[in-house]
Amino acid sequence: MATQVATSFYNRLADEFETKHQFTQDTAASDRLTQLRNNAFSIFRAKGFPSIKEEDWRFTNLVPFLDLSFDVHPAGIDTDSLQQAINEQKIPGLDTYQLVLVNGSIRMDLSDLPTEDLVTVQPLRNIINESFFIDHISNNSHVGVNALVALNTAFFSDGYFVEVKKNSVLDKPLLILHLYTSDKDAFFQPRHFIVVNRNAKAEIIERSAGIKDETVTLTNSVLELLIQENAHLVHHTIQSHNNNERWLHYNHVDQQRSSRYDNFTCTLPGADLVRNNLEISLNGTATETHLYGLYLVADHQLTDNHTAIQHLHPSCQSNELYKGVIMDTGKAVFNGKVFVAQDAQQTNAYQQNNNLLLSDKAQVYAKPQLEIFADDVKCSHGCTIGQFNPESLFYLRSRGISETAARKLLVEAFAFDVTEKIDNEAVKQYVQQLIYSKLSSASVRA
Amino acid sequence: MLTIKNLHANIDGKEILKGIDLQVNAGEVHAIMGPNGSGKSSLASVLAGRENYEVTEGEVWLDGKNVLDMKPEERAREGIFLAFQYPVEIPGVSNINFLKTALSEIREYHNLPPLTAKEFLKLTKEKQQLVEFDAKLANRSLNEGFSGGEKKRNEIFQLAMLEPKLNILDETDSGLDIDALRIVSNGVNKLRAANNAFVLITHYQRLLEYIVPDVVHVLYDGKIVKSGTKELALELEERGYDWLKEETPVHASSTQ
């Protein structure tokens, strides 16, 4: 029964793939793309949708989330609600540039971009057949990694290509809003690229939202980031969704020598499913990487964070802290891989994952995975799963604070280790406020 | 104000309080002394509503209201405040935010509007001065990394902010340096009023020189075995507790 669901969706995708490729143009560049897509689709064909038999999907069964007659050609953009959605996704008190995408395609009319000497923004559909793009995707893509990336590679038709110019320092953050809307249940597969060139520095905040509550959306998005030598990117992902939304994100970061990448991934209660894959390849020496994650899971939601850091060269530092609060019948998965290659001497790699379970039915599956092949390294990892400290709860209540409010305070406090690391004050405040407002009384009461 | 009748309480099935009677009237200061492990903190915990204590017998009344029926937060809103012997550290909860939440919940309970930001700031400043509590500490995470003495002073700062009816100080003097002891005592003396009362749990006569009690009780093995005037504290300082073993336990609550 369960596999039939995946099979029927798979068959529709296979048909779609055959049809689509009868229409491809016949240029040298597009030939290479077609080749890439064919390879990708054969990988997907061979692997199928990930199943719980695979180590990386043991605790996240995708099958129930594929059980829909998803439309692969979504239609019916409700322009009126777009502006409202944009306003809802903005961060109060924060002046930003703005890049708006609707169903994976850039809407220049709704965007407010930096000047081209700082940053260039190109719709992927415009460059999809250009050889520079095909070179880029061929060099950086990790098509073989997993079936979902392969599936995206086979199908993607649009997305953004953002490039921060050499030596430029972005004067304010770039807010990227991904809005999705469809009259029918829909399946989206956008593909995005960020390149931060040498010595450049930028802060990017990504937010995604489904506009229509009543239709179900499944999004399989892939973002590839290239951080060039000595560049620095601060990258926030604030995921505050609604039910009927299912998100599969695959972000791959390629860090070059002396670059720095700071990632903040904050997932608030709401979406049925969020699976974040964040993979970092340290492809040069003396890099610095900070990964901070916060996940709050309630109701019947499932939030799965898989991170992987590949230390391939000497003298790189990575530091990871993920904290989760699981309420109601929520389920969270954390898997953090740290791989240190034999050549990666003088590696510093720290990883910490802490979970707070607020109900008897809440579940968490946490797995740190360290594979170290170098000898001169400093690596540590820690993982905890706990409940509220009753002494703390009593202390707060003994001052007149209700049990519910006390629990909220303690959840905020638990999250504070992560939120305090957000340098951008407006983003920090916004995230803290989201945490407070998204913690329903029912959920924290356990 | 506070009436305790024949209070018995267990923890993990073991009886700790073995029939306590105590009457504390508005305007009074009572001291409770007694050897380690005699049940002083347990009595304070039961009054504040700590859930791991099971009351097996007896009654507790605060101005005619049944305390044992109330949740810890309700007791606090009704005016019971316990300055803990061992205050917990709660990283990530800011001291000030916590006090703001507590104060507004207490005010809401009494149908009072929350203080404006300005009023709250003014009150904070005033109380900080009263107990000479460092503003830097007030802005930090609740007790996180505070020294033993700083934690105790924070308890008194909170007490000053919340202005409870019944103030129970569990060994607030232990860990305070000589100057701090004087400052905290002065603060407490200024807070004393006709409509509140203080219960001071202490091992040392010194505190009682600063805050002069109306009554001194000795708690021994879960019972109040002797009550007297402030001279009793002096006698205990000289003779210790052993001589009390021979005395017959009294059921008298107060010498008044």
Ligand SMILES: Nc1ncnc2c1ncn2[C@@H]1O[C@H](COP(=O)(O)OP(=O)(O)OP(=O)(O)O)[C@@H](O)[C@H]1O
């Ligand atoms: N959780 C517990 N489980 C078992 N026994 C406990 C527990 N908590 C307290 N007790 C016991 O209850 C008794 C009274 O403890 P309590 O802390 O009330 O003493 P105290 O008079 O405050 O002592 P001190 O002067 O050392 O502070 C002690 O024998 C203690 O070991």
Ligand SMILES: [Mg+2]
């Ligand atoms: Mg004690």
